[in-house]
Amino acid sequence: MSVIRVERACGPVVEGEALVSEExxxxxxxxxxxxxxxxxxxxxxxxxxxxxxxxxxxxxxGGIAAGWAFYDIKxxxxxxxxxxxxxxxxxxxxxxIFAGIPITEGWSPDPQGLVKTGDWVRVDxxxxxxxxxxxx
Amino acid sequence: MELTAEERxxxxxxxxxxxxxxxxxxxxxxxxxxxxxLVPVTGVHMMGDIEVMGDGGLAFxxxxxALGARCAVATTTNARxxxxxxxxxxxxxxxxxxxxxxxxxxxxxxGVATTDTCINYQTVYQPxxxxxxxxxxxxxxxxxxxxxxxxxxxxxxxAALAAALTGRTPEYGFxxxxxxxxxxxxxxxxxxxxxxxxxxxxxxxxxxxxxxWAVPVFHGCRKTPTADELKHLxxxxxxxxxxxxxxxxxxxxxxxxxxxxxGGSTPSERLAVTDRDLAKVYSSYRLGDGDARxxxxxxxxxxxxxxxxxxxxxxxxxxxxxSSCFVTTNGAVLAQSRALGYAGALEQAGVTILxxxxxxxxxxxxxxxxxxxxxxxxxxxxxxVNIIGAHRFNPILRRTADCxxxxxxxxxx
Numbered sequence: 001m002s003v004i005r006v007e008r009a010c011g012p013v014v015e016g017e018a019l020v021s022e023e024x025x026x027x028x029x030x031x032x033x034x035x036x037x038x039x040x041x042x043x044x045x046x047x048x049x050x051x052x053x054x055x056x057x058x059x060x061x062g063g064i065a066a067g068w069a070f071y072d073i074k075x076x077x078x079x080x081x082x083x084x085x086x087x088x089x090x091x092x093x094x095x096x097i098f099a100g101i102p103i104t105e106g107w108s109p110d111p112q113g114l115v116k117t118g119d120w121v122r123v124d125x126x127x128x129x130x131x132x133x134x135x136x
Numbered sequence: 137m138e139l140t141a142e143e144r145x146x147x148x149x150x151x152x153x154x155x156x157x158x159x160x161x162x163x164x165x166x167x168x169x170x171x172x173x174l175v176p177v178t179g180v181h182m183m184g185d186i187e188v189m190g191d192g193g194l195a196f197x198x199x200x201x202a203l204g205a206r207c208a209v210a211t212t213t214n215a216r217x218x219x220x221x222x223x224x225x226x227x228x229x230x231x232x233x234x235x236x237x238x239x240x241x242x243x244x245x246x247g248v249a250t251t252d253t254c255i256n257y258q259t260v261y262q263p264x265x266x267x268x269x270x271x272x273x274x275x276x277x278x279x280x281x282x283x284x285x286x287x288x289x290x291x292x293x294x295a296a297l298a299a300a301l302t303g304r305t306p307e308y309g310f311x312x313x314x315x316x317x318x319x320x321x322x323x324x325x326x327x328x329x330x331x332x333x334x335x336x337x338x339x340x341x342x343x344x345x346x347x348x349w350a351v352p353v354f355h356g357c358r359k360t361p362t363a364d365e366l367k368h369l370x371x372x373x374x375x376x377x378x379x380x381x382x383x384x385x386x387x388x389x390x391x392x393x394x395x396x397x398x399g400g401s402t403p404s405e406r407l408a409v410t411d412r413d414l415a416k417v418y419s420s421y422r423l424g425d426g427d428a429r430x431x432x433x434x435x436x437x438x439x440x441x442x443x444x445x446x447x448x449x450x451x452x453x454x455x456x457x458x459s460s461c462f463v464t465t466n467g468a469v470l471a472q473s474r475a476l477g478y479a480g481a482l483e484q485a486g487v488t489i490l491x492x493x494x495x496x497x498x499x500x501x502x503x504x505x506x507x508x509x510x511x512x513x514x515x516x517x518x519x520x521v522n523i524i525g526a527h528r529f530n531p532i533l534r535r536t537a538d539c540x541x542x543x544x545x546x547x548x549x
Contacts (some may be wrong), residue, residue: 008168008169008170009168010164010167010168024346028523028526029523029525029526030526033190040525040526041528059346060378061346061378062378063273063274063290063374063375063378063523064183064214064272064273064274064290064291064292064293065183065188065292065293065497066292067183067272067292067293067294067295068183068184068188068189068190068193068292068293068294069188071189071190071192071193071196071294072188072189072190072191072192072193074192075190075191075192075193075195076190076192087347089290089348089378090165090169090289090290090291090292090295090308090309090348091290091292093165093168093169094165094291094292094294094295095292095294097161097164097165097168098161098294098295103168105168
């Protein structure tokens with residue numbers, strides 16, 4: 001079983017299907033906030049839905065408006081189950097905690113190659129770790 | 137986190153349920169970042185409008201107001217999404233406008249001064265050196281940290297509102313000396329004669345160093361930058377690079393010298409920005425499909441002196457038939473611009489002045505783009521050029537006078 005250690009984390013334990021991105025993410029620049037689908041032309045995950053996924057993004061992008069966006073997508077029932085960031089910023093953390101979406105930052109080892117989109121993973125913020133439970 | 141007796145009392149409900157929830161939330165955010173304590177803030181600037189908050193955010197705010205939430209410190213609002221005077225002409229939804237009115241009512245009920253401006257640092261409040269604030273809109277934060285030497289992190293809407301209710305914020309990031317030191321050095325070897333040039337510098341430096349924790353130190357500049365120039369530089373650095381602070385040797389208070397700004401550390405990188413680099417930035421923007429019929433002066437809102445310059449450039453001219461030109465500013469600047477004749481001159485030239493909004497977050501912007509068959513958007517703001525792509529515009533950065541020429545000719549140059 002593959003285990004990834006994370007540096008910082010907040011939120012309850014959740015399980016879900018992984019969505020692994022090589023590119024950063026902003027809920028304002030990249031996401032259609034009515035469908036939960038990444039729609040920015042040229043994004044490596046263009047066309048993918050983040051709804052109910054455990055989303056792995058290397059970096060966070062975007063400005064202050066992202067803070068309300070997570071609560072907005074949670075309200076619309078199109079939120080992911082967790083955000084796993086390599087490097088994030090205060091806005092993402094403030095927004096995720098406000099929306100009650102688990103969020104982590106910093107990973108070892110890098111999930112690229114270790115976790116694939118479609119794998120079933122468990123995010124355990126209290127133990128600062130992510131486990132791959134089932135391969136796609 | 138170490139909490140004071142007063143903070144423990146707030147958590148026990150001494151200041152009501154809204155303040156209790158707010159402090160609980162701030163403790164969770166603070167613990168994520170390893171903050172040791174909360175620190176008092178003197179002011180809050182928050183983003184809160186129906187376009188960014190959505191129905192869920194409005195429901196939350198309604199509940200806060202019903203719980204008797206009250207601001208503990210002076211709190212202002214950022215630019216919003218609906219210009220009520222131009223709503224119908226812009227094709228903004230009447231139902232969303234109604235929600236926006238309710239949202240504004242909720243904010244006022246809890247004691248927020250709805251200033252609706254992203255240039256609060258030019259027109260509302262200038263914090264002093266070392267003053268701690270909790271500001272939102274990245275452009276306001278980078279200006280506060282860099283130019284005033286005040287201290288703030290990026291505080292998004294919910295975090296800023298929590299700070300307003302408790303009068304505190306978790307101490308992490310740019311509240312701490314260790315994160316305020318310069319991390320790399322940028323020599324400015326360029327003439328930098330237009331606001332767009334300063335935004336282009338922010339794009340070049342920000343895009344190449346995307347990190348909240350990166351702090352560039354600018355040096356070698358041959359002129360003294362104005363507040364508007366630093367505004368465009370900071371807004372672009374924050375937008376392209378997610379940066380919250382820069383130093384400018386001989387200009388910003390924590391940079392009496394390059395060495396002092398770097399705090400004794402060796403810069404991770406040294407680079408230079410030249411006139412040739414800026415020329416490449418401008419030539420990288422091309423007219424895609426369609427034409428150059430939309431010119432926007434927004435993001436950040438225009439200061440009084442920007443309004444004055446635009447009025448002079450547009451004087452005796454007309455926006456080309458079939459073209460649209462928008463300027464956004466806040467209520468205070470617009471009132472003075474009216475009194476001084478700048479607003480009249482712009483309107484006479486066919487420019488539409490929007491009040492209290494930002495073009496980028498206008499409610500219904502994507503359908504507005506389609507309805508007007510806008511494809512390209514020309515602007516002198518590197519920031520809006522960066523973010524407007526989300527609405528599928530092809531953005532084009534040009535210097536201010538060139539933007540005016542394009543608006544009046546309909547031809548890109």
